[in-house]
């Protein structure tokens with residue numbers, strides 16, 4: 001039935017029939033821009049070279065001005081910071097480099113006063129090996145003995161009696177290299193760690209571990225956070241069988257990437273875990289009607305992520321649009337379509353184009369496409385997860401580990417305005433900060449920052465909140481065209497020349513049907529030579545320079561009534577503002593709304 005509905009809807013749209021706009025109000029997160037902050041690198045308020053809570057609080061107005069709905073702050077809990085803060089020693093307190101718990105409360109309250117939501121990173125899979133739970137577990141203390149995953153050596157008797165070298169229980173490997181089993185001399189057993197040995201995995205087959213995690217959630221929800229981003233969710237459970245995982249290529253060395261992880265990731269128990277947390281968050285909602293969201297981090301295939309939706313996660317993060325997997329409009333279209341047309345009834349689309357674990361997209365694509373990729377990120381329906389500094393076009397540094405986590409570039413002064421420290425910031429600042437920084441870009445109407453803000457503003461329109469998406473690809477898989485449409489409202493079309501070497505010539509009337517003859521330019525990227533407010537004729541040839549990006553609308557009355565139009569090159573079109581841009585080869589006519597309203 002679901003597929004039939006989708007098919008009928010697509011056919012209707014292809015013949016210019018439109019969806020009736022739903023009247024239901026969207027929940028706060030459903031059209032949100034979520035802004036990821038790596039707190040060590042955002043703003044240092046006290047001159048110690050590390051970003052902190054007060055620094056973030058100082059910059060909340062900047063964040064609000066970007067059109068952001070919610071900030072997601074990566075882990076800020078008590079931690080030796082050996083693994084980016086994902087190595088937690090106390091879930092109920094903060095790492096003091098970021099400030100005090102009161103500083104965090106002040107950040108939370110100030111954000112809420114500006115109608116900005118706050119999402120907390122939640123790291124259930126592992127703790128630091130310096131966590132008191134692990135220390136007690138290593139001593140085999142009764143209450144904590146099974147908090148982690150401990151196993152005997154294969155030759156345990158020989159080890160104990162004869163001091164033999166312990167043999168690991170199976171072939172499971174750590175993601176960052178080596179056996180997943182580390183011998184602990186105090187306990188005389190191996191413990192299991194999926195990532196690195198200083199991050200031992202918690203044992204979710206122990207009911208007390210579930211209780212501890214619920215306690216953590218209760219604590220932070222009561223403090224006022226609006227949602228959680230669950231780290232490494234696919235790694236939480238392992239099979240109890242302890243069987244070896246199949247080797248992919250016997251001729252290659254044994255390592256994490258040469259194993260088929262049928263026993264260490266994506267175990268079915270994870271769905272019940274999501275449901276457990278959903279119930280907990282919904283208990284709070286019962287009293288105040290405020291939704292606390294669950295975002296998840298799992299680089300899993302979509303069939304698994306779609307079960308996250310049905311288990312109660314609002315945002316199973318969609319990593320399929322990250323730069324390293326895709327290069328062309330066809331790739332993007334395939335992945336967008338694959339998600340939108342197959343996600344469960346009632347689900348909301350989401351997308352992320354860069355984050356703290358991946359190459360920033362200007363480094364991958366080149367600077368020509370900074371505006372284009374930001375526009376793509378903001379044009380897609382549902383939840384857009386963006387990464388700090390993306391709005392000003394920040395690039396990777398040469399740091400081997402923290403290449404995508406360099407300090408935010410606020411101005412052109414020493415240390416980019418990130419810190420007033422006399423010594424160096426905790427990690428190197430990108431040398432391009434002299435020109436690529438918030439202060440400089442704010443003054444330039446055609447900067448990356450102002451381009452970002454112009455498009456994020458469109459997300460306040462009904463078309464962006466509740467409208468559909470159509471995709472077209474022109475000029476031999478180089479020009480990517482996305483249109484947001486909604487019956488009774490203006491339409492918006494984004495054109496990106498993803499060819500960073502050659503200018504592409506496009507005449508829209510030849511390639512896209514049912515367009516107004518005259519469209520207004522909402523904004524053009526600096527490399528496009530198109531200026532806001534000007535009109536273009538769809539019968540003209542447009543030259544899109546390499547990487548050029550423009551946004552067009554048929555909202556002629558409000559944005560271009562003062563622009564004179566040459567009657568010899570245009571003719572009126574009888575279409576109304578409800579007209580759709582229906583292209584010759586639309587495959588995707590999406591709508592997260594189609595599913596929300598169970599059409």
Ligand SMILES: [Ca+2]
Nearest residue numbers: 044046050052
């Ligand atoms: Ca600081």
Ligand SMILES: [Ca+2]
Nearest residue numbers: 201235236237
């Ligand atoms: Ca685990």
